[in-house]
Amino acid sequence: MEKLVAELKEIIDFKETTEVGDIVLIVAREPQILVYALVTGIERDTSRRDEWWHVEMRLLTVPVQPVTWTLRMAQFTGQEIFTMGGEQRFVKAVRFPERPGRETPSRDGAVAGRPVSGKGRLRIVK
Numbered sequence: 001m002e003k004l005v006a007e008l009k010e011i012i013d014f015k016e017t018t019e020v021g022d023i024v025l026i027v028a029r030e031p032q033i034l035v036y037a038l039v040t041g042i043e044r045d046t047s048r049r050d051e052w053w054h055v056e057m058r059l060l061t062v063p064v065q066p067v068t069w070t071l072r073m074a075q076f077t078g079q080e081i082f083t084m085g086g087e088q089r090f091v092k093a094v095r096f097p098e099r100p101g102r103e104t105p106s107r108d109g110a111v112a113g114r115p116v117s118g119k120g121r122l123r124i125v126k
Helices: 002-011
Strands: 023-028 033-044 053-059 065-071 082-084 087-093
Touching (some): 023 053, 033 065
Antiparallel strands (some): 023 087, 082 087
């Protein structure tokens, strides 16, 4: 598993933190999976003395599968490989950079100092 994770770190731009709304890559040895998931919630598990978190995710499979795993921060931020049910797992958020040379519009459609215009926006065609 260590070798696979090292290879993935060479080809995937991972984030150092994991937040609600992030896409994480989940790697498991048995059953053998490599799947993305959307993080939909992170809540402290107050029933434990140590710092554990309920991490709610939606596995991006067909159909989408909701799961909640109770993990330590080092586990859901990819700082360590951990086991669940005796099988190794790795979870880490993926960074999706903006496309080079492309400006990012704000919520109202404006782009870096340019006024919002009808050009380049979606329109209804009948």
